[in-house]
Amino acid sequence: VQMTTDEIRVTLSVCCYCGTGCGVRIQSKGEQVLSVEGDRAHPSNAGLLCSKGMALPGTIRRDTTRVLHARLRDRQTGQYRQIDMAEAFDVAAKVISTTVREAGPQSMGFYLSGQLLTEDYAIFNKMARVLVGTNNIDTNSRLCMSSAVSGYKMTLGADAPPASYEDIELADTVLIAGSNMAYAHPVLFRRLMQARQLRPHMKIIVIDPRNTDTAQAADLHLAVTPGADVALFHAMLNVMVWENLIDHDYIARYTDGFPALKDRIREFTPAAAEGVCGVAAADIVKAARWFAQSAATLSLYTMGLNQSSSGTAKNMSLIHLHLATGHIGRPGTGPFSLTGQPNAMGGREAGAMATLLPGHRDPVNPVHRQEVAALWGADSIPDTPGHPAVAMFDALLEKRIRVIWIAATNPAQSLPDQTRVRKAMQSADFVIVQEAFADAETLAYADLILPAATWPEKEGTVTNSERRISRVRAAIAAPGDALADWKIVQQVAQRVARQIAPEKEALFSYADEAQIFAEHAALTAGRDLDYSALSFDVLEQLGPVQWPFTQSGTPRLYTNHVFATPNGRARFAAVGYVAPVENISAHFPLRLTTGRLRDHWHTMTRTGLSQTLIGHVEEPVVHLHPSDMARYRIGDQALVTIRSRRARLVLPAQADETLKPGCAFVPMHWGSRFMAGDGINGLTHGATDPDSGQPELKHCVIGVQAYQPV
Numbered sequence: 001v002q003m004t005t006d007e008i009r010v011t012l013s014v015c016c017y018c019g020t021g022c023g024v025r026i027q028s029k030g031e032q033v034l035s036v037e038g039d040r041a042h043p044s045n046a047g048l049l050c051s052k053g054m055a056l057p058g059t060i061r062r063d064t065t066r067v068l069h070a071r072l073r074d075r076q077t078g079q080y081r082q083i084d085m086a087e088a089f090d091v092a093a094k095v096i097s098t099t100v101r102e103a104g105p106q107s108m109g110f111y112l113s114g115q116l117l118t119e120d121y122a123i124f125n126k127m128a129r130v131l132v133g134t135n136n137i138d139t140n141s142r143l144c145m146s147s148a149v150s151g152y153k154m155t156l157g158a159d160a161p162p163a164s165y166e167d168i169e170l171a172d173t174v175l176i177a178g179s180n181m182a183y184a185h186p187v188l189f190r191r192l193m194q195a196r197q198l199r200p201h202m203k204i205i206v207i208d209p210r211n212t213d214t215a216q217a218a219d220l221h222l223a224v225t226p227g228a229d230v231a232l233f234h235a236m237l238n239v240m241v242w243e244n245l246i247d248h249d250y251i252a253r254y255t256d257g258f259p260a261l262k263d264r265i266r267e268f269t270p271a272a273a274e275g276v277c278g279v280a281a282a283d284i285v286k287a288a289r290w291f292a293q294s295a296a297t298l299s300l301y302t303m304g305l306n307q308s309s310s311g312t313a314k315n316m317s318l319i320h321l322h323l324a325t326g327h328i329g330r331p332g333t334g335p336f337s338l339t340g341q342p343n344a345m346g347g348r349e350a351g352a353m354a355t356l357l358p359g360h361r362d363p364v365n366p367v368h369r370q371e372v373a374a375l376w377g378a379d380s381i382p383d384t385p386g387h388p389a390v391a392m393f394d395a396l397l398e399k400r401i402r403v404i405w406i407a408a409t410n411p412a413q414s415l416p417d418q419t420r421v422r423k424a425m426q427s428a429d430f431v432i433v434q435e436a437f438a439d440a441e442t443l444a445y446a447d448l449i450l451p452a453a454t455w456p457e458k459e460g461t462v463t464n465s466e467r468r469i470s471r472v473r474a475a476i477a478a479p480g481d482a483l484a485d486w487k488i489v490q491q492v493a494q495r496v497a498r499q500i501a502p503e504k505e506a507l508f509s510y511a512d513e514a515q516i517f518a519e520h521a522a523l524t525a526g527r528d529l530d531y532s533a534l535s536f537d538v539l540e541q542l543g544p545v546q547w548p549f550t551q552s553g554t555p556r557l558y559t560n561h562v563f564a565t566p567n568g569r570a571r572f573a574a575v576g577y578v579a580p581v582e583n584i585s586a587h588f589p590l591r592l593t594t595g596r597l598r599d600h601w602h603t604m605t606r607t608g609l610s611q612t613l614i615g616h617v618e619e620p621v622v623h624l625h626p627s628d629m630a631r632y633r634i635g636d637q638a639l640v641t642i643r644s645r646r647a648r649l650v651l652p653a654q655a656d657e658t659l660k661p662g663c664a665f666v667p668m669h670w671g672s673r674f675m676a677g678d679g680i681n682g683l684t685h686g687a688t689d690p691d692s693g694q695p696e697l698k699h700c701v702i703g704v705q706a707y708q709p710v
């Protein structure tokens with residue numbers, strides 16, 4: 001894997017940004033990364049990289065932009081002092097042990113990240129559930145794909161994207177919903193564009209309130225009103241039923257529940273739905289026909305469906321279209337959720353979320369709890385439900401959680417309703433922040449800062465959107481005192497065990513990442529994702545593989561149309577359309593949606609270090625339709641005050657005809673370190689989907705007015 005030529009090392013690894021999971025070849029010399037190029041042998045990207053992947057060398061620093069040492073805050077003076085790692089582990093262990101002893105296990109919370117590797121997730125999860133004794137463990141993946149998880153489970157029976165990237169090249173119709181792939185998953189978008197060159201008959205439908213670069217490449221763009229996707233999908237199904245385009249045989253043989261859904265969608269005629277979802281009835285009919293009549297239809301979807309108070313219903317109503325037409329389990333078909341983060345999938349597999357357990361098990365299921373406990377060598381897993389991300393910070397604010405350990409994520413920028421989130425961290429008894437980048441806003445709330453290694457300094461595995469597990473390899477050593485996340489957890493866990501449960505110390509005695517992976521893989525045995533036959537050695541021999549994996553990987557699920565439900569039949573559910581939580585009013589007349597830019601990643605702690613990337617868009621602006629700018633007397637590039645029910649922000653306005661009138665767009669990347677106030681997510685609200693717990697980051701209502709200096 002690693003070759004040495006004149007001291008230049010080549011290390012095969014995976015890009016650390018999006019869920020595409022592109023394989024990379026890192027060229028390094030000493031502790032310097034010289035270049036990063038696409039790995040032609042990696043099946044997910046075949047050598048392709050996007051602008052973010054190519055600019056990775058410019059983001060690797062060993063200077064003050066990194067958290068290099070542990071620091072402890074004096075609560076009286078607010079001053080930090082540098083401490084060595086042994087003292088840092090002792091402090092963390094003492095705080096956790098004392099809190100668990102005095103306030104109980106539910107007073108502790110762990111908030112993790114889709115940036116972590118599966119091995120990091122696995123050890124954090126074990127520490128939370130069996131050592132501390134709480135299910136209060138969740139991750140920023142909650143903000144990204146938890147509605148996709150619940151959508152899959154409620155229809156197909158398991159959290160398993162059924163398709164592969166190669167299905168992009170085999171589809172005749174591709175429906176892209178709530179995804180600006182051209183920016184968020186650029187290599188997949190390039191694969192799609194190349195596929196269309198080879199298959200000129202391919203039709204692409206894009207559902208997005210904005211006429212994004214992705215939408216501009218579509219044969220049909222459905223500019224849905226933000227939040228109204230369920231009405232649109234139901235209307236498409238209504239057309240399919242009315243025009244007899246559904247696959248009656250498939251529905252009868254492989255599914256349950258269609259009659260109730262058929263009754264529910266009766267009222268969603270294209271004409272009626274047009275008034276709700278803002279898409280012309282004729283376009284709804286056209287989309288339904290293209291979807292149903294094509295030989296192979298693939299759907300690709302992400303945050304636009306997931307980040308919603310009805311995210312699960314949106315996912316389900318799209319999956320219904322596949323089940324009703326039999327576009328699943330065959331090449332070029334399937335409902336395929338694209339994950340945002342590089343290892344959101346691995347976090348799901350490791351069960352490091354309040355609503356999951358390892359191996360796609362459920363914490364509410366006593367048999368599953370017992371299975372995990374036994375495989376971990378522990379007595380039990382607690383049965384008290386844990387708090388998902390937004391609720392975890394609510395619990396912190398209300399003092400039901402006293403101490404929180406945050407790793408590899410920046411909630412002081414990324415969670416909605418920032419005023420509340422920041423108050424929560426300020427009011428905590430103790431905040432531990434394990435972080436690599438010194439710019440992260442969350443560090444300002446830390447009592448203890450733990451320096452973490454990051455890409456390309458870590459060893460382990462990640463799983464990408466197509467269920468492909470790849471090895472992540474270290475090309476250089478971590479700077480300063482920074483350590484791999486799992487090593488930090490191990491050190492603290494062993495110390496906590498000594499104080500509150502000495503018999504559990506041995507549960508954390510791993511020699512390396514391969515051992516953690518082996519334990520984790522064993523937890524998947526007999527489950528839908530089974531990759532218990534995998535090990536670091538096997539990955540070394542075979543390269544990246546897709547789960548489930550026995551002797552070989554599995555590119556496509558449900559090819560026998562037996563689903564992961566108890567009776568093997570997929571489920572329709574008569575889900576209704578529910579409008580977003582906030583509605584426009586005289587005071588808040590515009591709908592604000594947030595999203596990604598091509599060259600930035602999340603809160604820009606990494607991409608903000610690259611001169612190449614920052615040049616794409618240097619500052620945040622609010623995009624408004626010219627008709628709204630005229631209505632509110634706002635000039636192009638003029639400063640504008642944006643008000644939501646929670647916060648105000650001042651940003652330059654930019655006229656943007658790709659928006660629907662009445663809608664506004666702000667990129668999600670800029671936080672409080674770039675502007676007065678709480679950043680973009682000061683505006684958004686923390687209402688969540690009742691099934692997935694995912695917050696409605698894609699919709700809130702705002703008012704705008706020309707900025708008046710006080």
Ligand code: SF4
Nearest residue numbers: 015017018022050053
């Ligand atoms: Fe990295 Fe995603 Fe770009 Fe691939 S598409 S290079 S994984 S950011």
